[in-house]
Structures are given as C-alpha cells and as structure tokens.
Amino acid sequence: MSVLVYIENIDGHFKKSGLETLSYAKAVADQTGQPVAALSIGNVDRDTLETIGTYGIPKVIRVDKEQLKQFVNQAYATVIADVAKHVGAQTVVLSNSFSGKALAPRVAAKLHAALADGASSLPAIEGDVWQIRKTVFSSKAIAVEELTARTKVIALMPNTVEPSEAPTAVQIEDYEPNIEDTDFSTIVKDIVRATDKVALPDAEIVVSAGRGLKGPENWKIVEELAEVLGAATACSKPVSDAGWRPHAEHVGQTGLAISPKLYIAIGISGAIQHLAGVSSSKTIVVINKDPEAPFFKVADYGIVGDAFEIVPKLTEALKAYKNH
Amino acid sequence: MKILVCISNVPDTTSKITFTDNNTAFNAAGVQYIINPYDEIALSKAVELAEGGKGTVTVIHVGEASSEPTIRKALAIGADEAVRVDAVPRDAWFVANQIAQYVKSQQFDMILTGRESIDYNGSKVQGYLAELLRLPSVSIAKKITVEGDTAVIEREIEGGKEVVSATLPVVVGTAEGVAEPKIPNMRGIMAARTKPLTVIQPVEVDSLSRISAYETPTPRGAVKLIDKDDISQLVALLHTEAKVI
Numbered sequence: 304m305s306v307l308v309y310i311e312n313i314d315g316h317f318k319k320s321g322l323e324t325l326s327y328a329k330a331v332a333d334q335t336g337q338p339v340a341a342l343s344i345g346n347v348d349r350d351t352l353e354t355i356g357t358y359g360i361p362k363v364i365r366v367d368k369e370q371l372k373q374f375v376n377q378a379y380a381t382v383i384a385d386v387a388k389h390v391g392a393q394t395v396v397l398s399n400s401f402s403g404k405a406l407a408p409r410v411a412a413k414l415h416a417a418l419a420d421g422a423s424s425l426p427a428i429e430g431d432v433w434q435i436r437k438t439v440f441s442s443k444a445i446a447v448e449e450l451t452a453r454t455k456v457i458a459l460m461p462n463t464v465e466p467s468e469a470p471t472a473v474q475i476e477d478y479e480p481n482i483e484d485t486d487f488s489t490i491v492k493d494i495v496r497a498t499d500k501v502a503l504p505d506a507e508i509v510v511s512a513g514r515g516l517k518g519p520e521n522w523k524i525v526e527e528l529a530e531v532l533g534a535a536t537a538c539s540k541p542v543s544d545a546g547w548r549p550h551a552e553h554v555g556q557t558g559l560a561i562s563p564k565l566y567i568a569i570g571i572s573g574a575i576q577h578l579a580g581v582s583s584s585k586t587i588v589v590i591n592k593d594p595e596a597p598f599f600k601v602a603d604y605g606i607v608g609d610a611f612e613i614v615p616k617l618t619e620a621l622k623a624y625k626n627h
Numbered sequence: 628m629k630i631l632v633c634i635s636n637v638p639d640t641t642s643k644i645t646f647t648d649n650n651t652a653f654n655a656a657g658v659q660y661i662i663n664p665y666d667e668i669a670l671s672k673a674v675e676l677a678e679g680g681k682g683t684v685t686v687i688h689v690g691e692a693s694s695e696p697t698i699r700k701a702l703a704i705g706a707d708e709a710v711r712v713d714a715v716p717r718d719a720w721f722v723a724n725q726i727a728q729y730v731k732s733q734q735f736d737m738i739l740t741g742r743e744s745i746d747y748n749g750s751k752v753q754g755y756l757a758e759l760l761r762l763p764s765v766s767i768a769k770k771i772t773v774e775g776d777t778a779v780i781e782r783e784i785e786g787g788k789e790v791v792s793a794t795l796p797v798v799v800g801t802a803e804g805v806a807e808p809k810i811p812n813m814r815g816i817m818a819a820r821t822k823p824l825t826v827i828q829p830v831e832v833d834s835l836s837r838i839s840a841y842e843t844p845t846p847r848g849a850v851k852l853i854d855k856d857d858i859s860q861l862v863a864l865l866h867t868e869a870k871v872i
C-alpha cells in the first residue's frame with residue numbers, strides 16, 4: 304500500500320498548487336506510515352522533476368509520451384489509475400484545479416474509490432474510514448466527508464496547505480502506461496494562455512473590482528495594485544456581464560470560487576452571490592464608499608472612501624513597503 | 628441530434644443554509660429550490676442546438692416527486708421530454724450511476740451537465756458519468772459548435788482557454804457564456820404541462836462515501852476600519868497581523 308500524488312505541469316513547470324499536493328501527500332504518507340511516490344505526465348525536464356524531492360517525495364514515476372503531450376482527461380485518467388495499480392497505491396492525491404476536477408471522478412470510478420473533491424483538510428483516519436472536510440453550499444457550510452471505500456482519491460483545494468520543504472534525494476522511474484486509442488477521442492486544437500499574468504484559481508492574492516469602478520477604462524488602478532502585489536485580478540458578475548472584463552475573471556456563486564490568502568474587494572457591494580465565491584479567503588480587505596455596504600460585515604479590514612482616491616494611494620504605500 | 632441534459636435541483640442562491648439532526652442533515656424546511664444555474668445554461672444551449680428541427684432534448688433528473696416543478700420548468704424552457712429516476716439523490720456516485728444506466732438504454736449524441744452544482748459544489752457527476760459510459764468529456768465549456776459527428780468546444784483553463792474537438796457522443800460540462808439563458812414564455816409553460824415525463828426506478832449502487840456531519844464556518848471578527856488618510860496602517864496590518872504580505 305502506498306500514496307500516489309499526480310503533479311500537474313503547465314508547459315513543463317509545476318505550479319504552487321501542484322507543490323501543495325506534494326506536501327499534502329507526504330503528510331498523508333506520514334500519517335499512514337506508507338511510502339509515497341509522485342507521478343508526472345508529459346514533458347518535464349530532469350531538474351524540474353528533481354525539485355519534487357524538496358517536498359519529501361523520494362520517487363517520481365515519469366510518463367513522457369508524445370501522445371500525452373497535451374492534456375486529454377480520459378487518457379490522463381487511464382495513466383493515473385494504471386500507475387496507481389503499478390505502485391500499489393490505495394490513496395491518490397491530485398489538485399482540485401480545472402484539470403484535476405475533470406480527472407478525479409474518472410480516476411475514482413476506475414479504481415472504485417471514494418472521492419474527496421475540493422478537500423480542505425488532512426484526513427482524520429480511523430482504520431479504513433477517513434474523514435475530510437470540504438466547503439459546500441458556496442462556502443456557507445463545511446461538510447465532513449467520510450470516505451468508506453478502501454481506495455481513496457483526494458482532490459486538494461488550492462491554498463489549503465503550504466508547500467513545506469523536507470528535502471530528500473529523488474529516484475526517477477520511467478513507466479510505459481497501458482493506454483488505448485479510445486482514450487483519445489478529444490483533440491486539443493489550440494491553447495491561448497496569458498503567460499504574463501497570475502492565474503486566478505490558484506492565486507495567493509486577488510485584487511477584485513466591481514461596478515463601483517464605473518467603466519472598463521478605470522481598471523488601470525486595479526491592475527497597478529495587482530502588479531505590486533503579484534496578484535491576479537477578478538471582478539463581480541455585472542462587470543463581466545457588461546463586457547468590462549473577461550468572464551474568466553468573474554468570481555462568485557455562478558463564477559469561480561476562490562480561496563486566496565488575501566482578497567481585496569474594490570467597489571463591490573458584497574451581494575450574497577458574490578460572497579459565495581470569495582468568503583473562504585483567509586483575509587478580506589474591502590474598499591467601498593458606502594459605509595453600509597454589506598461587504599464590510601464579512602471583511603477583516605475596511606476603508607470607507609472613494610476607490611479612485613484610495614487605490615492609487617494603497618499602491619504607493621505598498622511600493623514603499625516593498626522597497627525597504 | 629439527440630441531446631440529454633442532466634438537471635439537479637438546488638436551494639435558491641439566497642437561501643439560508645441550516646442543518647438538522649445534530650448537524651448531520653441539510654434542513655430543507657422553507658428552502659426554495661431552483662434548477663442548478665449551470666444546468667439551466669446547459670439546457671439553454673441544448674435547446675439552441677436542437678432548434679429548427681435539428682434535434683431533440685431530453686432532461687433527466689434523479690430525485691423525488693417533490694422536484695417535479697423543477698422538471699416542468701425545464702420542459703417549459705424547451706426540453707421535449709423528461710425522465711425522472713425516482714430516488715433520493717444520495718450522492719454524485721449514485722446519481723451518475725442512475726444516469727449512466729438510463730443512457731445505456733438510449734442513443735444520445737451529446738450529454739450536457741452544468742460545470743458544477745451550487746449546493747455540494749462538486750463537478751463529479753460529469754466525470755463519473757463519462758467514465759461509466761467510457762465517453763470523452765470536456766469540462767467548463769464556454770462555447771460549443773457541432774458539425775457532423777464532431778463537436779468543437781472552447782473550454783476554460785487556468786489563465787486562458789483551450790479549443791478541443793471531440794468525436795460524438797461526448798459529455799460536456801457547461802459554464803456561463805455558453806448560451807443566453809432561455810426564459811420560459813407562456814406557450815412554453817402551457818406546453819410543458821403535456822410533454823412526456825417518464826418516471827423510472829433506480830438501480831442499486833454501492834456506497835463509497837457519505838457526509839457524516841456539517842459545520843458552519845467560524846465567523847470573522849468585526850471589521851477593522853482604517854482611516855483613508857492613513858493607508859500605510861493597512862499595509863502594516865497586512866504584514867504584521869494578517870501576515871499575508
């Protein structure tokens with residue numbers, strides 16, 4: 304019995320959410336006294352693969368095939384389940400990223416495993432029964448999911464654990480998976496990724512703005528603030544509906560649910576549907592000219608005033624802080 | 628083209644979420660139920676694809692008779708027929724198995740689900756379903772076009788988008804923007820009353836997990852207001868107190 308962690312790469316690089324899954328898997332392995340191995344699919348160079356050892360994982364299974372250069376959930380799920388059997392894993396950990404969400408149920412179905420998706424805690428283990436927490440009802444509640452099947456698949460919510468270093472040497476094993484042609488009924492035609500920006504789903508800091516900004520031409524102050532913080536930008540639904548910002552930035556009940564360490568809301572009233580997507584952020588800062596705005600009720604820090612005056616000042620203050 | 632849309636019934640977005648039985652069960656008393664908003668978008672897309680005699684739309688829902696208003700609404704939006712699997716939707720694994728069982732007895736070219744449900748916030752049903760049926764799947768679809776036996780789908784990925792082509796049949800999880808939400812009109816509502824709704828019996832499914840308890844998130848302390856003329860204080864607090872910068 305062992306723990307297998309699938310670490311996702313984007314163009315050969317690991318993201319922080321991937322490193323978090325390594326630390327999580329290592330912690331589960333320590334809890335259960337089982338060995339742990341990582342699985343990497345696609346083209347990742349040796350130096351990058353060796354960084355896996357930094358997080359206490361001594362072994363990497365590498366599946367690097369031309370066919371698997373691009374993400375096809377069916378084929379990747381087949382590889383993950385195949386490798387899980389190969390290493391005798393009864394626990395598979397992956398990220399609850401967009402691709403992780405597509406993979407996890409497939410892998411669980413293949414292994415006839417219990418699935419903890421959106422996991423936000425380490426398991427509480429009693430024999431074969433593991434309890435794992437996840438947020439439900441759009442962050443209005445937390446559910447304790449009890450995994451009763453022997454095999455478990457855990458999809459870890461980004462920003463739930465910090466990657467922690469426990470350096471060890473890494474052994475890399477190449478593996479030839481059993482995949483079938485029928486696993487490739489989807490073909491990736493094109494990928495457009497804004498590489499210069501921090502991706503919203505796993506950003507540690509998010510600067511978000513709403514209708515209070517009046518129009519798309521005013522987003523410069525938001526972007527400048529995001530830039531000093533190394534943050535991703537987000538927006539409320541009316542803003543993306545009006546086409547001021549792309550839909551991919553829309554957070555809330557019908558948009559993306561995020562849980563960054565810091566969420567800064569500018570000119571957003573704090574409607575319940577908006578809060579649904581952001582209330583599990585660790586720290587919330589609200590800037591709004593209306594002292595009665597509901598967002599202040601769920602904020603840690605607030606500034607009452609005009610965003611057009613406050614945001615540039617905050618950017619300046621942060622620059623001063625970063626410079627010394 | 629035959630399209631199946633999987634519909635789940637969820638508490639309205641403004642519902643107060645409470646629990647009963649010592650925090651082990653969701654308290655449905657007084658809760659208004661709606662079609663899961665993402666499923667409604669999926670349905671709108673299905674109706675759009677089938678328009679002008681290009682296909683038919685079936686909706687399937689796993690749930691008890693009490694969710695029939697949701698099914699009628701789906702018919703009013705434009706589905707041609709509905710199927711209800713008469714069972715409590717215990718969890719995603721159970722629901723996916725019921726739907727898979729039904730699909731195996733039919734021939735669908737496309738199966739649509741919402742990208743996730745707003746109650747348990749899972750996106751498990753689509754993945755389970757695709758795997759149980761051994762079909763390709765594409766999640767977080769923002770755009771779908773069908774040509775012959777191929778669907779071209781634009782899906783959201785972290786920080787960008789990806790265009791995927793899939794051979795039908797395919798399972799697709801739809802996101803906002805894939806279609807304009809269709810609002811039922813009077814004619815639709817009238818027609819919905821007489822459209823066929825078939826009730827079928829569930830199959831047995833083993834249980835792999837269960838929710839054993841619910842907790843409510845710990846409320847944040849009162850907001851600390853910072854004077855707008857003393858912004859460096861916020862920076863200091865974010866560093867020393869919140870420790871997030």
Ligand SMILES: Cc1cc2nc3c(=O)[nH]c(=O)nc-3n(C[C@H](O)[C@H](O)[C@H](O)COP(=O)(O)OP(=O)(O)OC[C@H]3O[C@@H](n4cnc5c(N)ncnc54)[C@H](O)[C@@H]3O)c2cc1C
Nearest residue numbers: 513514515539540555556557570571572576577592593610
């Ligand atoms: C089914 C359903 C689903 C929904 N899903 C979502 C969702 O996923 N995400 C979402 O965001 N919304 C969602 N909504 C919409 C939601 O109810 C609100 O309408 C929306 O969040 C409001 O956006 P806003 O805060 O940007 O705009 P407003 O409510 O108009 O608020 C603007 C705020 O800006 C402040 N302001 C104005 N000028 C300034 C200034 N110069 N400086 C500082 N502050 C200023 C105002 O005081 C006000 O508080 C949903 C609604 C429904 C019914």
